[in-house]
Amino acid sequence: MTSSTIRSTIIPVLSMFLLFATAAPSISEERQAARPLYLRPVFEFYGFEIQPATIIITLLGAYLMYLTFFKTAKAEASHILVKDMSDETKKKLEELKKEIGTDRAKFGEAAKKMSECPSGASQGGYLGRFGKGTMVPPFEKCLWDESNPIGQIAGPVLTNFGYHLIFIHGREKGFFE
Structure with missing residues (x-):
């Protein structure tokens, strides 16, 4: 699943849960009296009663948004x-690839x-x-291909810009991959 698909799925579902949680009937006076005194300030904020489910669902939603937006796939x-x-x-690039091998400094030079x-x-x-979807598709495909090991050179890859040799420093999968 792509992160945009996940976002478009999670956000409406989360909104629905929040609507149900805030529309829940208020707690009866008996249950309110039975609630421990130390919890009352948490659930009564500026005169509005907040249901525990509302707090839990809001925290869950915030965590899911964190995972969706910040724990995405990254590469270096x-x-x-x-x-040309x-x-x-x-x-020439294939020969250069053999000559450099896995030496990062030689690649930089x-x-x-x-x-x-x-x-x-x-x-x-x-x-x-950078994240997935940042580079042109042939470059991305080569970069994220598991058969191209980290710390080695991949390519040459033909894109609309020309031929690329790619030295893969690292890859991190996203939370939802």
Whole structure:
């Protein structure tokens, strides 16, 4: 499931629960009198009586929204972009991939020399941490493919920008994946 699907499912359901919880009939005077004194201030706020179910459902909703918005899938990667889309470029990048191996420093140096992306010259191709759906689909597919191990180079991958070599620093799955 994608995070947008989850959000579009959870938010209406959560709203429905909150409506039912706040529409619940008030507690009878007998039950109110039986409630421990230390809980009364919690359930009576500015003259409005709050049902315990309302508090529980609100906290559950806040936690679900936290999971939906902040515990999403993230990846960290660097890349080398060559805008030439010829087969020669692909072969050169495959050779470069073999030459670099798993050496992150060599990859950064190669990105500074070869990459035609602004991140290449300034940051050694480092793209930082980003969520799913941020990059173009072929790049994403290669990055999130479990057959491409972390700490190694994936690609070359052809996108509408050109060929990419991707050094995968890390991947984190989201809570709902």
